[in-house]
Amino acid sequence: MNDDQVRAALEKLLKGGLKTESEERAETDAVRTKIVTRLQSIAAKDYAAKLTVAGFLDHPYATSEDGVLEACETCMYFEQHRQFCNLPELSLAVKPQWSCRMWRI
Numbered sequence: 728m729n730d731d732q733v734r735a736a737l738e739k740l741l742k743g744g745l746k747t748e749s750e751e752r753a754e755t756d757a758v759r760t761k762i763v764t765r766l767q768s769i770a771a772k773d774y775a776a777k778l779t780v781a782g783f784l785d786h787p788y789a790t791s792e793d794g795v796l797e798a799c800e801t802c803m804y805f806e807q808h809r810q811f812c813n814l815p816e817l818s819l820a821v822k823p824q825w826s827c828r829m830w831r832i
């Protein structure tokens with residue numbers, strides 16, 4: 728599948744009500760490492776599992792403390808020109824307004 732096809736498949740999963748682990752957020756090294764380890768055990772094309780473990784949402788995530796909106800478009804792993812997440816354990820075509828708990832500025 729090309730990027731557009733992957734993005735459409737992911738959107739279908741998210742709109743279809745896939746329950747993802749959007750919390751707890753990867754705010755500490757310990758949580759981050761735990762999530763990365765789980766992501767590394769997922770097959771590259773098991774998109775539902777990747778979305779679930781990474782805690783994808785089809786909208787930005789509003790943090791409770793400071794109201795910051797976490798979205799792919801403000802994440803250091805987002806490739807603007809390709810609309811792509813280059814976090815190695817994800818490597819997925821995404822949309823700017825999606826989010827996941829691996830978000831990092």
Ligand code: SF4
Binds near residue numbers: 800825
């Ligand atoms: S790591 Fe960043 S760019 Fe990748 S899906 Fe999560 S929020 Fe989006």
